[in-house]
Amino acid sequence: MLTTSTELFKKAIAGKYAIGAFNVNNLEIIQGIMEGAKEKQSPVILQVSAGARKYAGSLYLRRLIEAAAEGNPEIPIVFHLDHGEDFEVCKDCIDNGFTSVMIDGSKHSYEDNVALTKKVVDYAHSKGVVVEGELGRLEGMEDNIKVEAGQGSYTDPQQALDFVKKTGVDSLAVAIGTSHGAYKFAMDANPKLDFERCQAISDLVKIPLVLHGASSVLQNFVEEINAYGGAVKGSKGVPEAMISEATKHGVAKVNIDTDIRLAMTAATRKSLKENPDNFDVRKFLGAARTAVTEMVKHKIDILGSAGKI
Numbered sequence: 001m002l003t004t005s006t007e008l009f010k011k012a013i014a015g016k017y018a019i020g021a022f023n024v025n026n027l028e029i030i031q032g033i034m035e036g037a038k039e040k041q042s043p044v045i046l047q048v049s050a051g052a053r054k055y056a057g058s059l060y061l062r063r064l065i066e067a068a069a070e071g072n073p074e075i076p077i078v079f080h081l082d083h084g085e086d087f088e089v090c091k092d093c094i095d096n097g098f099t100s101v102m103i104d105g106s107k108h109s110y111e112d113n114v115a116l117t118k119k120v121v122d123y124a125h126s127k128g129v130v131v132e133g134e135l136g137r138l139e140g141m142e143d144n145i146k147v148e149a150g151q152g153s154y155t156d157p158q159q160a161l162d163f164v165k166k167t168g169v170d171s172l173a174v175a176i177g178t179s180h181g182a183y184k185f186a187m188d189a190n191p192k193l194d195f196e197r198c199q200a201i202s203d204l205v206k207i208p209l210v211l212h213g214a215s216s217v218l219q220n221f222v223e224e225i226n227a228y229g230g231a232v233k234g235s236k237g238v239p240e241a242m243i244s245e246a247t248k249h250g251v252a253k254v255n256i257d258t259d260i261r262l263a264m265t266a267a268t269r270k271s272l273k274e275n276p277d278n279f280d281v282r283k284f285l286g287a288a289r290t291a292v293t294e295m296v297k298h299k300i301d302i303l304g305s306a307g308k309i
């Protein structure tokens, strides 16, 4: 069943767990996630980025997500726009079945971010759609802009309060030390997230917080990719214990894309290598889909959302 995140987040905050927001780009990813959510009886957020729309097309993705909802009536599914670039993209999604949109104004000045976010909130709320805003800048790739190491900025709690008051956003993506992609921390680094800041923001804004760039870059996938001919080197993500910890400090939505990519790439490489005579694409795409299901089930356990439908 398609739903907004309002009630799901309320329950998650109260129960100190989070809902996984998984990036979707094709049929196998959507089916893989839904199978995991079904087995774990967990709510789930299916989110669509600009890259996903470019790759698969908005209409195909919408129809696939509608099929996921029809096939899984007992599972609450939030259909979410990830990193909405401008008002027009958000409006298009609000008008076309999304139940939640993110307007990512973090690349703009504070004043412009406030104005843009408020404009999206006003339109979205008039249509019963909820909005995620972003304040602070994550390092790594965002909106096709590379934010270099050292150029990110953590979310300021007082500014977050002002932002939420002025815009009326329903949830807020915060920068507390995570980043997008597979290379979040140096291999020899001791990863740290600023949970104190996260708690301070949560206490002030009193709306659910969102953690972007939250993949753990599971080393078993990296090792498998490399064992079967790949060359993914020096990549380290957010330790899963820290993801669990974040759910105790006001984080109700945890974004995961990179771990899906790694799981599928590892399974595809393995299947192709082990079956050199195979050219039935369903065999390796099926293996990739199963890998997504297993990875999603594991994440649901880390996030604590099993059985919370």
Ligand code: G3H
Pocket (backbone or CB within 6 Å): 023, 049, 050, 051, 052, 082, 083, 180, 181, 257, 258
């Ligand atoms: O936050 C970004 C997501 O990982 C989506 O990436 O634009 O390559 O689909 P993408």
Ligand code: 13P
Pocket (backbone or CB within 6 Å): 023, 082, 083, 179, 180, 181, 182, 211, 212, 213, 214, 215, 216, 255, 256, 257, 258, 259
């Ligand atoms: P990862 O690259 O850590 O999976 O983050 C994804 C994300 O934040 C999507 O918005």
Ligand code: ZN
Pocket (backbone or CB within 6 Å): 083, 180, 212, 213, 255
């Ligand atoms: Zn993101």
